[in-house]
Amino acid sequence: MSSYRENKDFKINIPKHVRMILGILEQNGYEAFAVGGCVRDTILGREPQDWDITTSALPKQVKALFHRTIDTGILHGTVTVMLGHIGYEVTTYRIDGEYNDNRHPESVEFTSDLVEDLKRRDFTINAMAYNPTVGLIDVFDGMGDLERGQIRCVGDARERFGEDALRILRAVRFSAQLGFEIEKNTLSSITEMAATLKYISAERIRVELEKLIMSDHPEKLITAYDTGITKVILPEFDRMMECPQNTPYHKYNVGVHTVKVLQNVPNTKEMRLAALFHDVGKPYSITYDKKDSDRMHFYGHAKVGAEMTPQIMRRLKMDNKTIKTVTRLVACHDDRPVSRECTPEAVRRSVHKIGKDIYELYLQLVYADFQGKSDYGKEKGYDGYLYTCSQYKKIIENHICTSTKELQISGKDLIALGCPTGAAIGDILDTLLDEVLKDPEKNNKIDLERRALDLISGTAQ
Numbered sequence: 001m002s003s004y005r006e007n008k009d010f011k012i013n014i015p016k017h018v019r020m021i022l023g024i025l026e027q028n029g030y031e032a033f034a035v036g037g038c039v040r041d042t043i044l045g046r047e048p049q050d051w052d053i054t055t056s057a058l059p060k061q062v063k064a065l066f067h068r069t070i071d072t073g074i075l076h077g078t079v080t081v082m083l084g085h086i087g088y089e090v091t092t093y094r095i096d097g098e099y100n101d102n103r104h105p106e107s108v109e110f111t112s113d114l115v116e117d118l119k120r121r122d123f124t125i126n127a128m129a130y131n132p133t134v135g136l137i138d139v140f141d142g143m144g145d146l147e148r149g150q151i152r153c154v155g156d157a158r159e160r161f162g163e164d165a166l167r168i169l170r171a172v173r174f175s176a177q178l179g180f181e182i183e184k185n186t187l188s189s190i191t192e193m194a195a196t197l198k199y200i201s202a203e204r205i206r207v208e209l210e211k212l213i214m215s216d217h218p219e220k221l222i223t224a225y226d227t228g229i230t231k232v233i234l235p236e237f238d239r240m241m242e243c244p245q246n247t248p249y250h251k252y253n254v255g256v257h258t259v260k261v262l263q264n265v266p267n268t269k270e271m272r273l274a275a276l277f278h279d280v281g282k283p284y285s286i287t288y289d290k291k292d293s294d295r296m297h298f299y300g301h302a303k304v305g306a307e308m309t310p311q312i313m314r315r316l317k318m319d320n321k322t323i324k325t326v327t328r329l330v331a332c333h334d335d336r337p338v339s340r341e342c343t344p345e346a347v348r349r350s351v352h353k354i355g356k357d358i359y360e361l362y363l364q365l366v367y368a369d370f371q372g373k374s375d376y377g378k379e380k381g382y383d384g385y386l387y388t389c390s391q392y393k394k395i396i397e398n399h400i401c402t403s404t405k406e407l408q409i410s411g412k413d414l415i416a417l418g419c420p421t422g423a424a425i426g427d428i429l430d431t432l433l434d435e436v437l438k439d440p441e442k443n444n445k446i447d448l449e450r451r452a453l454d455l456i457s458g459t460a461q
Contacts, residue, residue, distance in 0.1 A: 010136040012042045017083040018051045021090065022131055024065055030057040031114060033129035033137065040125045043146060053090045054129060056112045062090050076108050093117035096163065115139055119154060122167045123174065127154050149180045157189035165196040166204055169229055173212045176220035187227065194228035205233050206316040213272045218262040236280050236312060243283040246296045249377035254282045260372030265364055270322060274329035274365055281305030306331035328358055333365050338384040347391035348437050351402040363389055401436050401443040404429045409448040417449060419456045428455045
């Protein structure tokens with residue numbers, strides 16, 4: 001039996017199925033606890049994504065007690081118990097052997113001691129266990145760290161990070177998700193061992209990075225920079241942090257400006273990644289003003305960024321759909337349709353160029369970009385942004401045409417009118433759209449057919 005101090009007075013609510021699994025294991029003479037992130041999140045009043053259970057029962061003993069199980073990680077002691085359509089991972093108490101690859105233990109030894117199992121976990125706030133009968137088991141003062149708002153490794157931080165280098169990034173990710181600071185010794189060990197992240201797969205890095213930037217505190221990305229993490233996983237951000245912006249439009253370097261933009265876009269994957277990469281091309285696009293040698297310009301940085309973004313995202317093993325959307329947003333983020341003239345047509349042409357499918361996202365990114373500028377930069381052009389927003393709203397509400405697909409005439413209609421097949425169809429549709437963008441009232445079947453006949457007769461000559 002395990003030796004630990006029980007806190008029977010501490011109660012948390014756990015789901016019916018979890019309570020059932022714990023009860024069945026206990027009734028058959030085994031120890032069983034909800035453990036890890038689910039306990040942490042419940043204490044914090046957050047909704048756990050899943051419930052993990054740790055037990056003194058061996059995998060074959062767990063399998064014997066439940067009707068439907070899946071051998072998800074049976075060599076490491078994990079059996080998934082299926083109740084209804086939901087799976088619950090039940091893992092035998094274990095002691096991990098030596099780690100020689102900064103990721104996986106060479107061996108796993110099952111144990112009957114809960115404390116030994118908790119010792120191998122990453123952070124104190126993730127090393128608490130709970131059972132309705134026994135109460136809370138908190139050997140490493142995880143509750144104290146929750147109250148202090150800090151991330152601290154279980155035991156020796158260097159040992160924990162040496163076992164699994166991904167924990168280095170996870171520490172910053174948890175800091176961002178919970179708004180916690182990282183404890184001093186843990187932070188110094190992160191700085192010392194950040195280079196070992198090179199041994200972790202891009203897929204696992206991507207998951208943690210996305211969680212970090214999609215958190216309520218994406219500014220913790222600067223902690224990842226300060227500790228040397230981004231030097232390994234996202235060196236482009238280091239270039240951004242080291243790139244000043246000597247221009248009246250800005251008061252931060254490119255990296256800090258990027259973080260301000262991250263804080264001001266919705267926390268969807270596409271928007272946070274677009275914010276992260278929107279100025280990634282700036283360090284590679286620097287020129288200096290001919291009249292003022294201190295003033296910097298970043299002409300063409302959006303185009304450079306749009307070339308870099310898919311390369312970075314593919315390196316991080318991101319999906320093609322997200323890559324396409326983010327790249328489009330990076331390419332257009334610096335477009336300002338009414339920088340020279342405030343006209344409805346200018347906005348319609350902007351919507352045509354950028355695309356209705358992402359225009360709302362583009363506007364969100366532009367707004368956030370303003371928030372990361374100097375007071376002068378926020379003011380300069382903001383009226384044009386507001387005008388663009390109001391005109392875009394009218395376009396949507398009035399179903400105003402901004403693409404050839406929305407014309408009240410199709411390629412089939414043109415063929416029926418006598419248009420030769422081939423490139424002529426696309427050329428005529430483009431011409432009709434250009435005229436509709438000037439005057440949306442022309443997007444009606446009668447006017448379009450009349451004009452199309454003129455254009456078709458012109459192609460026949």
